Amino acid sequence: MNYHPLIIYFAVGALVSSYLAYFLHFTFIRRSFVFYYALTNHAISVLFSILAVLTGLSVAGTQYVQQKAPFIFLFPHKWLGIGLAAYTLITFIPLWIKQADINRKIGIAFSFIGLSLSLGVLIFGWLLRLIFF
Secondary structure: OOOHHHHHHHHHHHHHHHHHHHHHHHHOOOOHHHHHHHHHHHHHHHHHHHHHHHHHHHHHOOHHHHHHOOHHHHHHHHHHHHHHHHHHHHHHHHHHHHHHHOOHHHHHHHHHHHHHHHHHHHHHHHHHHHHHO
């Protein structure tokens, strides 16, 4: 059974809302509830992104996907997904330790890089989805 699309929708939704909330917190809204909303979504995203990578790697190994998916879409989607999972885990650690006291420029950089990685994975995933259906 292919659980990758179901898991990735939760992961990307939580990641995009998390990084948008971080961006709002570090630029405009300096309220603690915005940061804790983002941090909660980030914690959920760590689990879902690891599950998404594992299910994605198992789906990529099937013969049907290897025959039908073009390399130009599958290769960046796979490595951006692995990079996004690693980035999500790595950025969660300093944000959890320092909480809202983290430097503003670092918080903005975390949010921009996270949003760009999330959107890259999403775009290549939808391009792959259009091939199969």
